[in-house]
Amino acid sequence: QSALTQPPSASGSPGQSVTISCTGSSSDIGAYDYVSWYQRLPGKAPKLIIYEVYKWPSGVPARFSGSKSGNTASLTVSGLQAEDEGDYYCASYAGNNGPYWVFGGGTKLTVL
Amino acid sequence: QVQLVESGGNLVKPGGSLRLSCAASRFTFSDYYMTWIRQAPGKGLEWLSYISSDSDYTNYADSVKGRFTISRDNIEKSVFLQMDSLRAEDTAVYYCARLGPANSFDFWGPGTIVTVSS
Numbered sequence: 001q002s003a004l005t006q007p008p009s010a011s012g013s014p015g016q017s018v019t020i021s022c023t024g025s026s027s028d029i030g031a032y033d034y035v036s037w038y039q040r041l042p043g044k045a046p047k048l049i050i051y052e053v054y055k056w057p058s059g060v061p062a063r064f065s066g067s068k069s070g071n072t073a074s075l076t077v078s079g080l081q082a083e084d085e086g087d088y089y090c091a092s093y094a095g096n097n098g099p100y101w102v103f104g105g106g107t108k109l110t111v112l
Numbered sequence: 113q114v115q116l117v118e119s120g121g122n123l124v125k126p127g128g129s130l131r132l133s134c135a136a137s138r139f140t141f142s143d144y145y146m147t148w149i150r151q152a153p154g155k156g157l158e159w160l161s162y163i164s165s166d167s168d169y170t171n172y173a174d175s176v177k178g179r180f181t182i183s184r185d186n187i188e189k190s191v192f193l194q195m196d197s198l199r200a201e202d203t204a205v206y207y208c209a210r211l212g213p214a215n216s217f218d219f220w221g222p223g224t225i226v227t228v229s230s
Contacts, residue, residue: 036216045220052214089157093215098171105156
């Protein structure tokens with residue numbers, strides 16, 4: 001049950017785009033299209049922003065987009081806004097021996 | 113809007129026990145699988161356990177298997193995490209989350225803090 005690998009930090013100026021990677025293995029990201037992304041703003045609970053690699057929950061702006069290639073998933077935030085600053089976590093289902101999930105270590109996004 | 117509120121976090125000595133609760137509201141609780149997830153200081157999120165809607169199926173992360181037990185009460189609309197043989201490395205914020213579409217966690221509570229220290 002190894003954690004997924006994310007860069008510890010990412011940054012961009014308002015209006016720019018930034019991409020956060022999430023690398024797993026053939027047992028998790030590579031095996032299932034059950035990759036999800038979570039945003040945690042300061043002092044708040046994590047919020048689902050992408051599920052099933054690229055789908056948006058209701059109310060999440062299309063500025064957030066997801067993709068996957070092989071064992072690596074990516075989250076792109078376009079048109080960066082100040083309120084996007086926070087921590088972002090990826091997760092993947094990895095159900096080999098009974099359902100379980102693995103998370104990334106998190107990426108702190110700074111809007112410059 | 114879905115609401116989840118955890119409670120029961122506290123300071124406990126190594127080897128001790130604690131029972132966390134998560135009260136759910138504003139959705140049909142008995143229709144959903146529920147999970148517990150934690151975040152230790154300075155670390156990422158870690159999935160701990162899940163329970164099926166009718167309690168028939170559960171599973172645990174290796175780090176807590178044999179020490180933690182998940183359960184639920186669909187009448188009371190609550191999910192619980194019984195934590196035994198606690199260790200310093202179990203110190204974390206503990207979240208309950210609803211299992212949503214495509215194995216995602218679509219709603220989370222604000223978390224409850226567990227500190228294991230002598």
